[in-house]
Amino acid sequence: MLRFAAFSVIASLAAGPAFAGKPAVTLAAQTFVEKVTTDVNGNARRVLAAPGQISRGDRLVFVVRYRNNSAAPVDGFAVTNPIPASLRVDPNHPDMQVSIDNGRNWGRLTGMTVATPLGGVRRATADDVTHVRWTVPQAIRPGDEGRISYRATVR
Numbered sequence: 001m002l003r004f005a006a007f008s009v010i011a012s013l014a015a016g017p018a019f020a021g022k023p024a025v026t027l028a029a030q031t032f033v034e035k036v037t038t039d040v041n042g043n044a045r046r047v048l049a050a051p052g053q054i055s056r057g058d059r060l061v062f063v064v065r066y067r068n069n070s071a072a073p074v075d076g077f078a079v080t081n082p083i084p085a086s087l088r089v090d091p092n093h094p095d096m097q098v099s100i101d102n103g104r105n106w107g108r109l110t111g112m113t114v115a116t117p118l119g120g121v122r123r124a125t126a127d128d129v130t131h132v133r134w135t136v137p138q139a140i141r142p143g144d145e146g147r148i149s150y151r152a153t154v155r
Helices: none
Strands: 010-015 025-040 044-049 059-068 075-082 087-089 096-101 111-116 121-123 132-134 144-155
Touching: 059 075
Parallel strands: none
Antiparallel strands: 010 075, 025 044, 025 059, 059 144, 075 132, 087 144, 096 132, 111 121
16 A cells, blocks of 8 residues: 655746736645445445545546636646656546656657667557646636646556
């Protein structure tokens, strides 16, 4: 069994103000373990629980909330999360970009390749993902907030 440790979240602004040293956009991150239970009628139900002890094969759900606390719109906002080696991210979210080289290059996993030790290349897989990123497509108006979530499995 593994003891769950908090993950880090990195926010970036292509353009946007910071007022009196406070970040224009604040982030709040939560992590849950997705459990399957059975309700009184015998139907399977998915529930989210606090992580605590986790084991190989557990599915985690990461939720990142953002909010513009400034008096001006924030444009070009992106949220980037490093993926620990102990996790395999589910790269199927349509708005998620991934990196397989520690954040140097970004894109959809389906278009990425990895060099092999013998000089060839292979298609990248979810096991190769080192970081995930979402770029908010529109300016975040003052007071606006949003949420990004994704899943990963403990290796």
